[in-house]
Amino acid sequence: MAIVDSTAVALKKSLHTKSGETKGNKQLLTPDAMEEYSKEVEKVALKTLMFIAKALKMEDEEMKILFSNGLQAIRMNYYPPCPQPEQVIGLAPHSDSSGITFVIQEDQAEGLQIKKDGIWTPVLANLNAFIVNIGDVLEIISNGEYKSIEHRVVVNAEKERTSIATFVYPSLSMEIGPALSLVTPQTSATFTRITFADFLKNFYSRVLKSKSNIEQYRI
Numbered sequence: 393m394a395i396v397d398s399t400a401v402a403l404k405k406s407l408h409t410k411s412g413e414t415k416g417n418k419q420l421l422t423p424d425a426m427e428e429y430s431k432e433v434e435k436v437a438l439k440t441l442m443f444i445a446k447a448l449k450m451e452d453e454e455m456k457i458l459f460s461n462g463l464q465a466i467r468m469n470y471y472p473p474c475p476q477p478e479q480v481i482g483l484a485p486h487s488d489s490s491g492i493t494f495v496i497q498e499d500q501a502e503g504l505q506i507k508k509d510g511i512w513t514p515v516l517a518n519l520n521a522f523i524v525n526i527g528d529v530l531e532i533i534s535n536g537e538y539k540s541i542e543h544r545v546v547v548n549a550e551k552e553r554t555s556i557a558t559f560v561y562p563s564l565s566m567e568i569g570p571a572l573s574l575v576t577p578q579t580s581a582t583f584t585r586i587t588f589a590d591f592l593k594n595f596y597s598r599v600l601k602s603k604s605n606i607e608q609y610r611i
């Protein structure tokens with residue numbers, strides 16, 4: 393999980409200024425603003441993925457082919473304040489099924505936590521930055537070099553919290569598995585191959601539970 397700063401400020405600003413009226417202290421997001429935001433996130437995501445390919449010493453083309461014209465999903469999460477926050481969970485522990493996920497948060501309220509060295513660790517609220525999660529698909533493609541991050545959201549007794557998560561996936565027609573350029577006679581594949589369509593079908597037929605989704609593909 394990393395935090396990317398200046399691009400997030402620019403994109404968030406465009407999402408809000410191009411949007412319509414306000415309701416309470418919230419701006420209503422128009423379809424046009426969402427469409428533009430989605431396209432811009434796609435560009436940033438592709439750039440980020442290309443840097444990751446470079447860091448992995450993976451063939452650029454392989455990453456490009458997987459994620460060009462990829463699938464994207466945007467989820468808006470609203471966590472109302474809860475007088476007994478210890479009795480509930482905002483979002484159950486999970487790793488994202490995506491390649492990578494770009495999250496922006498709308499309120500100065502903490503809630504997102506990542507599991508770091510086995511301990512739930514809060515991610516400090518920074519309204520001017522993206523939080524970038526590695527998802528299960530990237531763990532598979534990178535042959536386990538990049539690990540998807542387990543995270544959860546706890547709720548706050550007094551403050552509400554809204555987040556916008558953009559999940560960046562490969563194209564639906566792709567097959568996923570460890571990048572061919574990363575599997576060598578010395579480095580064997582640590583995941584099986586599967587069509588991305590079947591991978592998604594399996595993901596959505598399960599409940600969100602830690603990193604349980606990716607386990608079935610480990611060799």
Ligand SMILES: O=C(O)CCC(=O)C(=O)O
Nearest residue numbers: 467469495504545555557
């Ligand atoms: O609300 C957040 O900060 C994270 C949301 C999230 O993990 C998700 O939508 O998958």
Ligand SMILES: [Fe+2]
Nearest residue numbers: 486487488543
């Ligand atoms: Fe998530």
